[in-house]
Amino acid sequence: MSNASKAKGTRYESEIRDFLNARGFSVRRVAQMGRLDHGDLHGYPLHIIEAKSVKSIDLPAFVRQADKEAINAGEPFGVCFVKKTRGATADGYAVRSVATDIRLIRRMRDMEEALKDAAFDRWYDIDEEHRRAAA
Missing domain, CATH: 1.20.5 (Single alpha-helices involved in coiled-coils or other helix-helix interfaces)
Incomplete structure (x- = not known):
């Protein structure tokens, strides 16, 4: 992954964090942990959030990743927030199985x-x- 792609993902994670916190949640970004990754964002009740800001959307892979990371983090639910191209944060998609x-x-x-x-x-x-x- 290029540094530009990583920066884009980090920006989206921060956007989601700030958006949710402005609505009364206490969401925080967490460090990546390789194969035992715990998701991108914690503090969304009962969930981990996997945030994706990509050109090519792969919903099955995104959902599998969110579910696996929820298990790693000890949360019952995983959800993937997918950025809508040229859309506001609220216009993105929350995806789960x-x-x-x-x-x-x-x-x-x-x-x-x-x-x-x-x-x-x-x-x-x-x-x-x-x-x-x-x-």
């Missing part, structure tokens, strides 16, 4: 049910807040 997405949605469903059972008023307030944000 269907199997990973199902595990994530099941966990969210189960945790929502648990919160609803334990503290219905809190669940209701959170649900309303997110419904308003989506409108």
Whole structure:
């Protein structure tokens, strides 16, 4: 990999980190660790993020890498953020396998049910807040 490609990837990792942190997360870049790599970004709840800013998009390889690095990092979910050419950070793509997405949605469903059972008023307030944000 050329230094220009590495610099491009580092810029995108920093873009993603700054974008997420501006939205209330505590994401940080981490050092690469060779075959035991732990992903590019940590601090996105339950995930590692593999960030890709490349001309040639290889989704199967990106997803495999994110899943492997999530295991290495001890996180349940891997996701690959792929930069959209000439697009804003928010216009990029979050990519994961269907199997990973199902595990994530099941966990969210189960945790929502648990919160609803334990503290219905809190669940209701959170649900309303997110419904308003989506409108």
